[in-house]
Amino acid sequence: MSYKSDIEIARGASKALIQDIGAKIGIESKDLLPYGHDKAKVSQSFINSVQDRKNGKLILVTAINPTPAGEGKTTTTVGLGDGLNRIGKKAMVCIREASLGPNFGMKGGAAGGGYAQIVPMEDMNLHFTGDFHAITSAHSLLSAMIDNHIYWGNELDIDTRRVVWRRVVDMNDRALRQITTSLGGVSNGFPREAGFDITVASEVMAILCLAKDLTDLQKRLGDMIVAYRRDRSPVFARDIKADGAMTVLLKDAMQPNLVQTLENNPAFVHGGPFANIAHGCNSVIATTTALKLCDYVVTEAGFGADLGAEKFLNIKCRKAGLAPSAVVLVATVRAMKMNGGVAKADLGAENVDAVKAGCPNLGRHIENLKSFGVPVVVAINHFVTDTEAEVQAVKDFVAGQGSEAIVSQHWEFGGKGAEALATRVAEIADADMAxxxxxxxxxxxxxxxxQTICKRIYRADQALMDQKIRNQLKDWEAQGYGHLPVCMAKTQYSFSTDPNLRGAPVGHSVPVREVRLSAGAGFVVAVCGEIMTMPGLPRKPAAETIMLNDAGEIEGLF
Structure with a gap:
């Protein structure tokens, strides 16, 4: 049987006018800033007007460690949202925006898949409403103002060897990881080492996704540390007088983007920090606004639960005062088999023993999530090649962990295929068990x-930190930053820092390569192992097959 590609399904969607989608959740046309007919930003005045309303139930969707077999976390998030609406619940979805770098690299699109997608798919995966461009521009403005300040006399006495503000671009470009700036003579400034991160690793991105409003945004931007003086005292973005202009550039980007699912249900798509190098959640302002508009809000956290969910629960919920009512942990039979040692080419053949051998990865995520005091439901994202025996093996394993696994067929049937999952999740959320x-x-x-995250979540023996790193952490504590949460930058493919070590490894250590203070965002980043904050393109990037066809339609975004 042949199936349509994601982009073919998205292209055939029957989209409602965005004003009609807004009306479903009580947003009038005057409170929407349309970007065409199928997407719009929600005004800050409307957001302010609903703050006294009671919150709905927050449902987090996360997953096992990603494998090349695919897990379908976003697809499940969208399918669950549609499923909840199908069973008569007032629900909406909140997810992140897609970064151009991965779209043109390995990943392809990031709007769900099959019949559980958010549209307009092509726009979401490309320029969308320009939020990422605004973040890149605001970040670049600060970069330019730092070097300009140094050029015109360096009144703040910045030690040019200790400028910690890196540049960003929303593309995978390994050639920019480490660079030298200001070459070419006196008129170009003072040469120094610098480098680029990808936009989604920018502290500006993290701040946009954690700020409550524009006032909070400007304060956080001003709190960012951009450099140090010779006496090691910090220089802040507000000292450079960049915070006001940056806020102006981010004014519209702060407003959540309203779009719709294939089944014309509302969705906020806003913000996009990566979970392996940043905190991996959509914006606080989108999530908290959605909770005022609906009875159930389904949101996701990037990559596996050891990264995205850990940061959602330890950073986002802590900062925003949120508490999930339930967590849905996505797994697939195919991924279990791959964790059990089966090659990708052989995943189509039934192998119950391999499924059982791969389940410990799932089990560890269940245990970790329960340690936060939240009830966990496993969603088995169904593939047509799954056999009854394989599915039953996963169900039996999950039951042995004190949870339950429910098969969901949203990829094939949309919200109808997620009704069973939606029904059970709603029951758990309504029972207030968390x-x-x-x-x-x-x-x-x-x-x-x-150390706590490495031992309790990764099950490592220890985090390895040399004395220089330990001293740096103590210095930050002395400066008043000791209360901040930590954001682990680590490979998404394993509980360890070895991306090839699948399953549920023990007896490993986590080497911390460097630590970075994100004083504006409000966390300390621990960079572990070989993780890069500027990814590179693969040998055959997806960009090679992305093009316009004869009808002027986009091909290659999956």
Missing amino acids: NFAPIYADEMPLAEKI
């Missing part, structure tokens, strides 16, 4: 917070 708490306290020392 007793959520982060796994470490604010007052715990920074090094201990890192």
